[in-house]
Amino acid sequence: MKKTTLLQGIGLLLALVALAPDEPKKDEAVGTTYKVPYRVTNTNHYLVRVRVNGKGPFNFLVDSGAPALYVGTEAAEKIGIKTDEVNYWTDIDRLDIEGGASLTNVKGRVEDPFQLTGMNALGLPGASIDGILGFTMLARFRMEFDPTKDRMNWTRIDYAPKEPFVPKLRKGEKLQPSAEVQMMQALGPAMKLAAVFLGKQPEEILLTRGSLGIELKDGAVVAAVVAGSPAETAGVRPGDKLTKILDNIIDSSNDAHEAVLKVRPGDEVPIALERDGQAIEVKATAGEGF
Amino acid sequence: MNMNMRRHGILWTFLALVPAALAGDADAPKHVPFRMLISNHMVVEAKLNGKGPYRLIFDLGSPVTLLSNKAAESSEAIDPNLRKSFLFGARGEGKVKTLEVGELTARDVPVIVLDHPALKALGGVLGKPIDGIIGYTFFARYRTTLDYQKKELTFVPVDFEVRDLMKSLPARMAAAKVAETRVLAPDAFWGLTLGEPTGGVDSKGVPVASVAGGSPAESAGIRPGDVLTALDGRWTTTITDTFDAASTVPPGTPTPVVLLRDGEELTVTVTPRDGI
Numbered sequence: 001m002k003k004t005t006l007l008q009g010i011g012l013l014l015a016l017v018a019l020a021p022d023e024p025k026k027d028e029a030v031g032t033t034y035k036v037p038y039r040v041t042n043t044n045h046y047l048v049r050v051r052v053n054g055k056g057p058f059n060f061l062v063d064s065g066a067p068a069l070y071v072g073t074e075a076a077e078k079i080g081i082k083t084d085e086v087n088y089w090t091d092i093d094r095l096d097i098e099g100g101a102s103l104t105n106v107k108g109r110v111e112d113p114f115q116l117t118g119m120n121a122l123g124l125p126g127a128s129i130d131g132i133l134g135f136t137m138l139a140r141f142r143m144e145f146d147p148t149k150d151r152m153n154w155t156r157i158d159y160a161p162k163e164p165f166v167p168k169l170r171k172g173e174k175l176q177p178s179a180e181v182q183m184m185q186a187l188g189p190a191m192k193l194a195a196v197f198l199g200k201q202p203e204e205i206l207l208t209r210g211s212l213g214i215e216l217k218d219g220a221v222v223a224a225v226v227a228g229s230p231a232e233t234a235g236v237r238p239g240d241k242l243t244k245i246l247d248n249i250i251d252s253s254n255d256a257h258e259a260v261l262k263v264r265p266g267d268e269v270p271i272a273l274e275r276d277g278q279a280i281e282v283k284a285t286a287g288e289g290f
Numbered sequence: 291m292n293m294n295m296r297r298h299g300i301l302w303t304f305l306a307l308v309p310a311a312l313a314g315d316a317d318a319p320k321h322v323p324f325r326m327l328i329s330n331h332m333v334v335e336a337k338l339n340g341k342g343p344y345r346l347i348f349d350l351g352s353p354v355t356l357l358s359n360k361a362a363e364s365s366e367a368i369d370p371n372l373r374k375s376f377l378f379g380a381r382g383e384g385k386v387k388t389l390e391v392g393e394l395t396a397r398d399v400p401v402i403v404l405d406h407p408a409l410k411a412l413g414g415v416l417g418k419p420i421d422g423i424i425g426y427t428f429f430a431r432y433r434t435t436l437d438y439q440k441k442e443l444t445f446v447p448v449d450f451e452v453r454d455l456m457k458s459l460p461a462r463m464a465a466a467k468v469a470e471t472r473v474l475a476p477d478a479f480w481g482l483t484l485g486e487p488t489g490g491v492d493s494k495g496v497p498v499a500s501v502a503g504g505s506p507a508e509s510a511g512i513r514p515g516d517v518l519t520a521l522d523g524r525w526t527t528t529i530t531d532t533f534d535a536a537s538t539v540p541p542g543t544p545t546p547v548v549l550l551r552d553g554e555e556l557t558v559t560v561t562p563r564d565g566i
Contacts, residue, residue, distance in 0.1 A: 037524050044353030044426040049525060055491040057527055063351025064436070065423075067330045078491045098525050132351075135330040139438035145350075146433040147450040150538055151523075159439045164330065206530040209475040213502070215565040223564070226481065226502045253564050260566050262473045289483030289500070290476035290536055 029101070030158045034141075035151040036099035038062070046145075047129065048152075049098040055079045057098065058130035062152075066134030067164050069095075069108035075130035076110045083110040089163050095137070101154055103140065107163045136161050210265040210286025214242075216253040222273075234284035236273065243279070244272035260286075319435075322392030322443040324348060329412060334424070334443070337390040338365035344421040346391075347409075348443065350436070352425030355401045357384070358410075361421035362403040389428070394445050400427055427452055476536035478543075479565025481505020482512065484529050494550060495519035495526050510560040512549065519555070520548040536562070 038048050049057040058075045069092070076082065076090075084090045089107035096102045113132060139161045144153040213229020214222055220242040225232045242250045246269055248259035263269055265288045273280045324332040327347075335343040344361050359381065362368040368384035381403040389396045401422070413419040430452045432445035481502035487493040495517045501508045512518075518526045522545045524535035539545050541564040548557050 035523055044430075046350065057525055061351060063349075064332060065347070065349035065351040099523055135438075138350075138436075142439070143436045144433065145429065145436075146448060147430045147452075148433075148448045157437075157439050161330075161438075205469050205471045206534070207471055207473045208529060208533045209473050212566050215479055215563055217564065224504070226479075226505065226565075229502070256566055257475070257477070261475050264473065287483075289502075290480050290533065 027156060027158070029156040031156065032101075033153050033155040034097070034099040034101040036097060036101065036154050037151050040147075041129075045129075046152075048133070050131070050133070051094075051096040052079045052131075053081070053093050054096075056096075059128060060131045060133045061129055062138065063132050063134055064138055066113070066132045068134045068136045069106060070113050070132040070134065071108050071110050072112050072130050073110060074112075081110055097133075097154070099151065099154070101141070101156065103137065106137065136163055207264060208288070209260065209290070210263040210267055210269075211289050212236075212260065212263075212269065212271075212284050212286060214256075216242075216256060218253070220250045220253055220256050230269075230284040230287045231271075234271065234282040235280075236271065236282060236284070237275065239275070240280075241274040242271065243274055244270075246270060317446060320392065320394035320445045322394055322445065324441055324443060326438075326441065327412075327416065329415075331412075332443075333420070334391045336424075337388070338367060338386050339388055340390075341365045345418065346422045346424050347420060348424045348429075350426075350429070352423045353427070354425045355399060355423065355428045356406060356409075356425065357386075357401045357403050357422040358405050358419075359403060360419075362401065367401055368403050391424075392443070396428060396431065474530055474533035474537050476533055476562075477539055478536070478541040478562035479506070480536065480560060480562045481507040482518075482532075484518070484532055487528060493527055496529055496532055506560050506562045510547070510558045512547065512558060512560070513551070515551075517550040518547060519550055520546075522546065541565075 036048055038046050041047055046062040047059045048062055050060045051057055052071060052075070055078060068089075071079070071081065071090075071092075073083075081090050081092065088109065090110050092106050092108050094102065094104050095106055108131075140156060140159060141154040142157050144155075146152070211230070213226035213231045214236060215224040215226070217223040222231075222236060222238050222240045222242065224238055225236050242256055244250055245256060245259035246263070248255065250256050250259060260269065263286050265286050267286045269284050269286055271282050271284060273282065322334060324334045327333050332348040333345055334348050336346050338344055338357075338361065341364060344357075344365065357365075357367060359368075359374065362381070362384055363370050365386065367386045368381055372381045374381055384401050384403050386399045386401055387397065389399045406423070409420045409423070429445075430450060431447060433448050435444040437444075482505075483499045485497040485499040487496045498507075498512060498514050498516045498518060500514050501512050518532060520526060521532060521535040522539050524531065526532040526535060539562060541562055544559050544561045546557050547560050548555060
């Protein structure tokens with residue numbers, strides 16, 4: 001009896017020893033810098049895109065004022081994860097952040113933080129917000145924000161903070177986060193107040209620009225016409241010089257880009273050309289693609 | 291000898307630092323140490339208009355910079371005769387002439403003044419007041435580096451017009467509630483048309499519908515039926531995503547494009563040309 005226990009003890013010890021070298025698993029990504037595309041919402045919040053367990057993408061707020069990772073209930077349903085009523089934190093296998101950074105085996109809270117619900121209901125940010133990347137996620141990176149650039153730099157560091165402590169509860173008890181977690185949640189973006197004043201704003205609608213199929217060279221001269229393109233159908237030829245598009249005078253390739261900035265597929269686009277010293281006018285119906 | 295050299299080394303380093311300090315190099319990175327509260331918030335000590343120090347939370351999720359009534363009054367950031375609103379004693383906008391944190395001095399920082407209930411509660415638990423929050427309107431003036439491990443923020447000024455949320459409030463409230471539209475215009479010619487993605491949240495990207503003959507996309511080896519998953523490091527889950535990604539790639543830029551073909555992932559380089 002005693003012997004068995006001892007053997008078991010040794011066995012356990014060996015198992016622990018065998019495990020030990022694996023314990024300080026250094027993330028291979030440490031030291032890697034990721035260029036993370038982001039947008040600033042109408043409400044001056046930073047949004048990045050995230051896939052959770054391979055599903056998505058979802059818009060997440062970058063919020064150092066939030067204590068941890070939050071996944072809104074609507075997104076959670078699409079992902080197939082649930083609120084953990086016993087342990088508070090839900091296990092998430094994988095989090096991919098646009099730009100290439102990935103985190104595995106992290107914990108997040110599935111719920112709708114007040115500020116998130118408020119902003120989404122009001123349609124405030126011009127994009128739906130599906131969750132929040134808070135301290136426990138952000139602290140794993142050295143983060144560089146430059147408002148003049150369209151990407152942030154996130155460098156993975158060898159640091160993984162623990163989730164804030166939430167006491168486990170006995171059956172029947174209502175799960176309550178610790179006072180500190182509640183405090184952290186309460187702070188959130190100060191936006192809550194502004195949301196009261198702002199009123200409902202619908203989400204931004206994104207549209208694609210129409211394409212003509214004209215390749216350009218210096219001085220707005222047609223370098224090539226794409227086979228089967230609207231420009232070819234309209235009779236534009238290589239060597240033609242563009243002089244006017246939609247009443248905009250064209251002197252450079254830049255002018256041509258500016259002139260068609262808001263053209264949509266299906267729009268009729270009048271184009272004035274110069275060919276062998278002769279002025280020609282054609283009309284092209286913008287197509288899809290780019 | 292060794293000792294001497296070392297001493298000289300220190301001396302030279304010291305001397306080298308002096309001109310930089312004298313010149314007051316505005317573009318040199320400014321370091322600001324912070325401490326972590328038990329609530330996982332970064333707190334910095336700041337002097338406002340030369341008074342203080344005040345304890346402010348540095349919050350990347352806050353769109354505004356905010357001061358409590360007490361801090362705003364004692365630092366003369368707001369007219370003490372201004373009436374307080376019934377809601378959190380809000381008194382609208384003030385301006386801090388100088389905000390000093392670590393090596394950094396920021397001038398004319400707009401602040402909103404109100405007693406945020408959560409800050410009050412936090413201060414109560416900590417046994418030391420929290421006087422406000424430093425948010426977007428402050429840090430969007432800089433290239434900001436945040437290092438939680440070193441517990442340090444680094445700021446380098448950039449030329450960027452910071453949108454003042456509070457100033458645009460009245461206009462936004464009065465504005466018609468119509469969705470804003472934005473046309474995404476690619477900056478170069480690629481030779482691609484795209485189909486609608488399928489699979490909802492499982493979708494990895496957009497299918498290529500056609501590739502124009504002789505186009506940059508064709509030269510790079512893109513074929514109809516390929517699924518485009520990333521362009522220039524941006525996910526292309528929808529057609530508009532793809533247009534958005536192409537809108538920041540100027541002609542002549544070799545650009546990585548990630549494709550799925552028969553379930554295999556491959557990366558090609560497309561150099562788009564000038565065209566519309």
